Amino acid sequence: MLVRRAIVPLAIALAVLACAVACHSAEDGASSTTFSGSQLRIIVGFRAGGPYDLHARVLAKYLGSYLPGHPDVIVENMPGAAGAIAVRHLETMTKADGLTIGQFSHTSAADLVASNVLDAFHILGSPGPPAQIVLFSDRSGITTIGAWRHAPKPPRFASSGPSAPAYVAPLVAAAALGLPIQMVSGYANGADIRMAIDAGEIDGVSVSLDAYHTSFQSADLHAVLRFSAAPIPGIDVPDAMSIAGDARARELLETGVYMMAPLVRFYVVPRGTPAARVALLREALEKTWVDPHFLADAQAAGLAIDPVSAAALEQTVATLGARPATLRDLRAILEPH
Amino acid sequence: MVDSLAAAIAGLQQVLTWPTPGYLLAGVLIGFIVGVLPGLGASAALAFLLPAVLTLEPIDAFVLLTATSAVSAMAGDITSILLGVPGESTAAAIVADGHALAMRGEGRYATGAAISASMMGALFGMAVLVAFIPFAPSVLAHVGSPELAALAIVGICLLVPLSHSDPVKGLFSGALGLALATVGLDPFRAEPRFTFSQLSLSDGLGLLPVALGIFAVAEALDMIRSRDLHGGASTDAGRSVMHGMQESMRHAGLVFRCSTIGAVIGSLPGVGASVTQWIAYAHAQTSMRHDTGDDNLPGSGAIEGVIGPASATTATHGGAMVPTLALGIPGGLTSSFLLSAFILKGIAPGPAMLLPASAGGRLPLVFALVWCTVIASAIGALLGLGSLKWVARLASVRPALLFPVILTFVLIGTVAERHATADLGVLLVLGGLGYAMSTLKWPKAPLMLGFVLGPLVERRVLLSNTLYGWSWVLRPTVLVLAAVAIALLLAGRRASRRRGGRAPIAREASASRADVVMSACFAAVGVAGLVLSLSLTGRPSVFPRIAFGATLGLSLLQLVLSWRKAALIQPARQSLAEGSKHLIRLGWFVFFVANAWLFGLVIGTAVSALVYLRLDAKESWRTTAALTTVLAGLTWVLVVQLLQISDRGVF
Numbered sequence: 003m004l005v006r007r008a009i010v011p012l013a014i015a016l017a018v019l020a021c022a023v024a025c026h027s028a029e030d031g032a033s034s035t036t037f038s039g040s041q042l043r044i045i046v047g048f049r050a051g052g053p054y055d056l057h058a059r060v061l062a063k064y065l066g067s068y069l070p071g072h073p074d075v076i077v078e079n080m081p082g083a084a085g086a087i088a089v090r091h092l093e094t095m096t097k098a099d100g101l102t103i104g105q106f107s108h109t110s111a112a113d114l115v116a117s118n119v120l121d122a123f124h125i126l127g128s129p130g131p132p133a134q135i136v137l138f139s140d141r142s143g144i145t146t147i148g149a150w151r152h153a154p155k156p157p158r159f160a161s162s163g164p165s166a167p168a169y170v171a172p173l174v175a176a177a178a179l180g181l182p183i184q185m186v187s188g189y190a191n192g193a194d195i196r197m198a199i200d201a202g203e204i205d206g207v208s209v210s211l212d213a214y215h216t217s218f219q220s221a222d223l224h225a226v227l228r229f230s231a232a233p234i235p236g237i238d239v240p241d242a243m244s245i246a247g248d249a250r251a252r253e254l255l256e257t258g259v260y261m262m263a264p265l266v267r268f269y270v271v272p273r274g275t276p277a278a279r280v281a282l283l284r285e286a287l288e289k290t291w292v293d294p295h296f297l298a299d300a301q302a303a304g305l306a307i308d309p310v311s312a313a314a315l316e317q318t319v320a321t322l323g324a325r326p327a328t329l330r331d332l333r334a335i336l337e338p339h
Numbered sequence: 340m341v342d343s344l345a346a347a348i349a350g351l352q353q354v355l356t357w358p359t360p361g362y363l364l365a366g367v368l369i370g371f372i373v374g375v376l377p378g379l380g381a382s383a384a385l386a387f388l389l390p391a392v393l394t395l396e397p398i399d400a401f402v403l404l405t406a407t408s409a410v411s412a413m414a415g416d417i418t419s420i421l422l423g424v425p426g427e428s429t430a431a432a433i434v435a436d437g438h439a440l441a442m443r444g445e446g447r448y449a450t451g452a453a454i455s456a457s458m459m460g461a462l463f464g465m466a467v468l469v470a471f472i473p474f475a476p477s478v479l480a481h482v483g484s485p486e487l488a489a490l491a492i493v494g495i496c497l498l499v500p501l502s503h504s505d506p507v508k509g510l511f512s513g514a515l516g517l518a519l520a521t522v523g524l525d526p527f528r529a530e531p532r533f534t535f536s537q538l539s540l541s542d543g544l545g546l547l548p549v550a551l552g553i554f555a556v557a558e559a560l561d562m563i564r565s566r567d568l569h570g571g572a573s574t575d576a577g578r579s580v581m582h583g584m585q586e587s588m589r590h591a592g593l594v595f596r597c598s599t600i601g602a603v604i605g606s607l608p609g610v611g612a613s614v615t616q617w618i619a620y621a622h623a624q625t626s627m628r629h630d631t632g633d634d635n636l637p638g639s640g641a642i643e644g645v646i647g648p649a650s651a652t653t654a655t656h657g658g659a660m661v662p663t664l665a666l667g668i669p670g671g672l673t674s675s676f677l678l679s680a681f682i683l684k685g686i687a688p689g690p691a692m693l694l695p696a697s698a699g700g701r702l703p704l705v706f707a708l709v710w711c712t713v714i715a716s717a718i719g720a721l722l723g724l725g726s727l728k729w730v731a732r733l734a735s736v737r738p739a740l741l742f743p744v745i746l747t748f749v750l751i752g753t754v755a756e757r758h759a760t761a762d763l764g765v766l767l768v769l770g771g772l773g774y775a776m777s778t779l780k781w782p783k784a785p786l787m788l789g790f791v792l793g794p795l796v797e798r799r800v801l802l803s804n805t806l807y808g809w810s811w812v813l814r815p816t817v818l819v820l821a822a823v824a825i826a827l828l829l830a831g832r833r834a835s836r837r838r839g840g841r842a843p844i845a846r847e848a849s850a851s852r853a854d855v856v857m858s859a860c861f862a863a864v865g866v867a868g869l870v871l872s873l874s875l876t877g878r879p880s881v882f883p884r885i886a887f888g889a890t891l892g893l894s895l896l897q898l899v900l901s902w903r904k905a906a907l908i909q910p911a912r913q914s915l916a917e918g919s920k921h922l923i924r925l926g927w928f929v930f931f932v933a934n935a936w937l938f939g940l941v942i943g944t945a946v947s948a949l950v951y952l953r954l955d956a957k958e959s960w961r962t963t964a965a966l967t968t969v970l971a972g973l974t975w976v977l978v979v980q981l982l983q984i985s986d987r988g989v990f
Contacts, residue, residue: 087759
């Protein structure tokens with residue numbers, strides 16, 4: 003009886019609330035040049051708490067203030083299949099109204115070209131390429147490229163699987179530069195890999211600069227190689243491209259690692275989104291990525307920011323598509339054994 | 340020593356300086372609410388709170404997150420016991436015995452035991468954190484894939500004591516759990532296994548859809564069966580909360596051992612409370628008293644099955660903080676949020692955390708987190724005991740009204756874990772499986788143990804083999820763990836012998852023609868799994884073939900045993916009528932799931948509840964409309980506002 007007495011007034015209150023929300027929602031998307039009264043959703047294809055999620059959440063805090071109407075921005079995690087579930091959701095389940103944007107990640111150039119990303123999505127931009135560096139443990143005895151090249155047995159590298167940057171970058175570098183390597187896949191995540199290094203069961207790993215600063219910076223780990231034309235403060239190691247011996251090696255590195263770097267984390271909206279909204283979103287992202295408060299939060303979170311525009315990314319994807327022979331070579335190099 | 344004492348006092352001062360206590364209380368309340376509500380977990384709450392960390396003072400942010408995660412596990416036990424629905428994925432092991440106790444009118448007793456055991460586990464976990472953290476870097480440096488593989492195999496050996504009431508069915512259930520764990524992309528070459536071209540299965544089956552399907556759906560469907568009775572689980576009769584708390588004290592040895600399991604195993608990255616609760620549950624089976632009759636069979640309401648997992652789960656929290664603070668390696672999902680908060684606040688966890696403030700370290704902060712966990716757990720325990728009277732009223736609501744509410748939470752929990760409506764399909768299949776296993780009294784706990792340990796066994800055994808060949812089995816730690824595994828197997832056999840006279844009750848009840856049909860169906864699953872695994876090659880094929888081979892072998896053995904039993908028993912006349920009742924119950928379950936899939940959670944569950952309450956439960960229009968509106972509103976708040984899920988059905 004007590005339960006029934008409580009239910010009826012509560013039901014009426016909730017019904018009134020639902021009507022209010024329905025009326026409020028009806029205004030959504032009324033105009034393509036304002037986001038007033040709307041809620042912008044960022045779909046992240048990886049679990050909450052990880053680096054991809056962290057990036058989206060810091061972005062969500064500031065992005066709304068650069069859009070007309072100052073919408074609320076929320077993050078929704080849709081993890082699974084290395085981000086592919088989020089891609090499919092955005093492709094098939096999302097209204098092309100500019101109120102849902104996706105954070106995508108691609109590591110394999112061949113897979114990116116095969117996915118026809120430009121046919122299904124408008125690229126909005128990338129917060130920047132988190133430079134990759136190769137680290138070796140103290141126990142491996144490898145502190146230079148020369149020592150890696152002449153290692154008595156191929157050093158064991160760890161990765162979570164073929165879609166991870168930690169898998170792609172070292173294998174492409176080894177193929178391009180003629181370095182010995184044994185890739186050991188199957189580790190669950192960065193924490194697993196870090197523990198495997200500490201336990202001495204693997205010798206090296208390739209990590210992003212973000213991950214280096216947050217999880218891998220240690221006196222027991224030595225950087226040996228970087229995949230970045232720009233020098234990295236505090237990490238005085240050669241750039242892989244600078245020691246590539248011939249044009250084929252340079253093209254492999256460029257196509258497989260350097261051009262893919264900004265595509266490890268980039269934002270999109272589905273094709274069909276009104277052009278005015280695509281332009282507003284691109285502009286807002288570019289402004290957010292140079293906002294000093296955003297940059298301060300990103301720095302605190304150990305996130306490197308070096309924005310790449312939508313136009314530059316679309317040009318990159320088009321260039322990759324024009325290199326079928328190199329993509330074939332890369333596919334063979336990255337084939338799991 | 341003096342430094343540590345000063346740091347402990349400084350840490351307590353930090354926690355007690357306003358406004359930090361306010362954030363601690365907020366964390367306790369949030370943790371309690373998400374813990375009690377089935378489907379809403381600590382990880383969802385922490386993801387929701389993480390952006391707030393950016394604007395808070397560091398100590399306030401850490402206290403808010405720590406208090407939330409510390410209390411949610413404890414609060415989840417209350418729902419598991421009283422409603423039979425895991426309040427948290429880490430509170431699933433407690434359902435089997437805890438809810439059986441509640442159904443016998445011992446809800447207060449079981450909840451008292453769970454809360455006090457949780458409290459003791461939390462304190463133990465914190466003691467381990469303080470004592471172990473200085474040695475953590477050197478100890479963890481000796482833990483590699485071989486040691487983790489051996490540990491996982493020890494866990495698998497616990498299937499034997501867990502199955503002693505009906506060894507063949509128990510071991511089959513464990514093998515099926517291992518087989519289910521192979522669904523998804525293989526961890527080495529990312530080859531799809533048993534995904535049937537469904538992207539949603541590529542990351543495997545989610546823990547919550549499996550736990551909710553196996554345990555909660557059967558419980559919800561049982562409510563339809565008992566809708567004419569007044570109340571499902573009762574808390575009014577039976578022993579008191581105080582008796583339950585005293586029971587935990589009497590089982591101090593079990594609490595100590597299970598807390599050790601939680602804290603030590605939980606300190607290994609990747610092995611969280613979802614694993615340790617089941618290992619502790621299995622261990623508790625070996626510790627049961629043997630003088631209390633059949634009520635003490637696993638899953639029949641043994642208090643050890645409540646105390647063990649409750650203490651292990653909260654102790655895991657302390658264990659998981661060891662590598663998080665000492666190495667910057669998150670011990671589990673919730674500690675990965677704490678690590679993110681540290682990073683956001685510019686604090687780099689590592690050995691320097693353990694130095695006193697005078698040496699540039701952050702020892703006072705470590706102690707502040709310890710104090711925070713202790714205080715939050717104590718307040719959470721008081722809150723749990725204080726609110727028991729109110730929460731327990733839910734259990735005395737007529738089952739007809741409770742059924743749609745429980746099923747709605749089950750549906751929300753299923754979708755909430757990965758924001759994937761495709762997981763409703765997993766719930767549908769496993770809910771049917773769980774209901775069939777419940778009805779025919781096949782043990783379900785071994786299935787969960789196999790399911791949570793399967794990925795760890797496969798990953799670590801094959802990694803060890805890749806890195807060391809077979810020489811890894813001769814490493815000293817592996818040999819010690821092998822000895823532990825043998826001891827567990829012997830203990831299981833001894834327990835099985837001691838119970839030999841009583842176990843047949845379960846066997847005879849289940850020795851029916853339905854058992855034959857069930858065994859035949861499982862054998863078909865085994866054959867199908869083996870045939871499909873033939874298309875796999877190399878390492879990805881090894882584990883599925885072993886798991887499905889064991890599933891097939893054990894189901895065939897059970898088929899023979901059930902066939903013999905069935906031949907001795909006269910077929911029951913009412914079996915056809917009973918069968919149609921089961922089908923009607925399953926029909927309602929399918930109806931709820933289908934509507935949620937077609938129309939989204941908010942509209943779908945409202946439509947389902949409306950139809951069920953009018954057509955089947957024969958409630959008045961007033962009650963039906965009121966309850967449906969409340970459910971729709973609550974679902975909207977949880978799904979759309981809090982979890983921020985895009986709630987769109989197929990239409």
